[in-house]
Amino acid sequence: MIRVAIIGAGLSGLSLANLLGHKLDVTLFEKNAQCQWPNVYTPC
Amino acid sequence: MSTRRAEPHFFDHGAQYFTARTKPFQQFIQPFIEDGVIKAWPARYARFDDDKIVERKDWGNDEPRYVGMPGMNSFAKALSKQLNIKFNTKITSLEKYNKWRLKDAEGGIHEGFDWVVSTAPSPQTSALFPDFFQYSKDIQGIEMRACFSLMLGFDHGLNLNFDAAHIYNNDISWLAVNSNKPGRSNIFSLIAHSSEEFAERNLERDLLEIQEHLCGETGRIISCDVSIATFKTVHRWRYANNVERKIFPVFLDIDLHLAACGDWCLGGRVENAFVSAYNLYKKMKSSLDIT
Numbered sequence: 001m002i003r004v005a006i007i008g009a010g011l012s013g014l015s016l017a018n019l020l021g022h023k024l025d026v027t028l029f030e031k032n033a034q035c036q037w038p039n040v041y042t043p044c
Numbered sequence: 045m046s047t048r049r050a051e052p053h054f055f056d057h058g059a060q061y062f063t064a065r066t067k068p069f070q071q072f073i074q075p076f077i078e079d080g081v082i083k084a085w086p087a088r089y090a091r092f093d094d095d096k097i098v099e100r101k102d103w104g105n106d107e108p109r110y111v112g113m114p115g116m117n118s119f120a121k122a123l124s125k126q127l128n129i130k131f132n133t134k135i136t137s138l139e140k141y142n143k144w145r146l147k148d149a150e151g152g153i154h155e156g157f158d159w160v161v162s163t164a165p166s167p168q169t170s171a172l173f174p175d176f177f178q179y180s181k182d183i184q185g186i187e188m189r190a191c192f193s194l195m196l197g198f199d200h201g202l203n204l205n206f207d208a209a210h211i212y213n214n215d216i217s218w219l220a221v222n223s224n225k226p227g228r229s230n231i232f233s234l235i236a237h238s239s240e241e242f243a244e245r246n247l248e249r250d251l252l253e254i255q256e257h258l259c260g261e262t263g264r265i266i267s268c269d270v271s272i273a274t275f276k277t278v279h280r281w282r283y284a285n286n287v288e289r290k291i292f293p294v295f296l297d298i299d300l301h302l303a304a305c306g307d308w309c310l311g312g313r314v315e316n317a318f319v320s321a322y323n324l325y326k327k328m329k330s331s332l333d334i335t
Binding site: 002003004005006007008009010011012013014015016017018019020021023024026027028029030031 | 123129154161162321
């Protein structure tokens, strides 16, 4: 099985792992994501 | 999506809420809405010009703004179930032999990976990835700005006529009564975010001075002395927002087996953290011929 390392376990990393999870062997590394939020409040 | 516990107070000091405007994200979050992990926040919204309210809205009658239940981190926690996560492991370098070998800050080695995907903010991804990564220059060019998050906990409620507010022309850009979000403890807690400009100008300034200044501005906006708060602290987010709201293609280097995604690839916003991952997933799926 293809092994994938995902660096950062914010929403992107977690989403990608959930999408790939049952197809590939995924490992997430949690400490890197110095969380890029709170940009959600940016008016758009 | 972060939640700070300072019992009896709780603060969502990162993402405040999120919208779901794309079909894939709407479909992705639907099971979590059904399970009660995510709920719409029918906030009384106000827009301020400095300390004057210039617009009001009832988010209950508007596009849904979602929050995690009972904290913003609940969504991330739910997503992390059944995943293989190495906690407190900061990857500091990558090395390619026939596969990828990752080294962490404690000297630990993690090897045997066919692919590496970085979802860390652009400056961190840039520092980790080799210069010959196909999109190295693009990622180096994505600058990010900081933000300070002020958390204030009170013994008793303040009489405010809004739950959530964007502030313009002030060093504060956002104010919210965290305890008025659905599913929170009713112990009054207030959160304020600095403007990006203020954060950039004061990035390395002493955090107590930052706290004092933001408390003063918050008090002026809501016409209330917030120095009576029984809990006060400030958090610095070094990589909070993109400088430019630019949209990039998927950063997937087929030859190197390296990729990157994150909200910063699509100009910011929580939803784009998912969309960026979703776009990468689709491209990886076709490249790797997985169904």
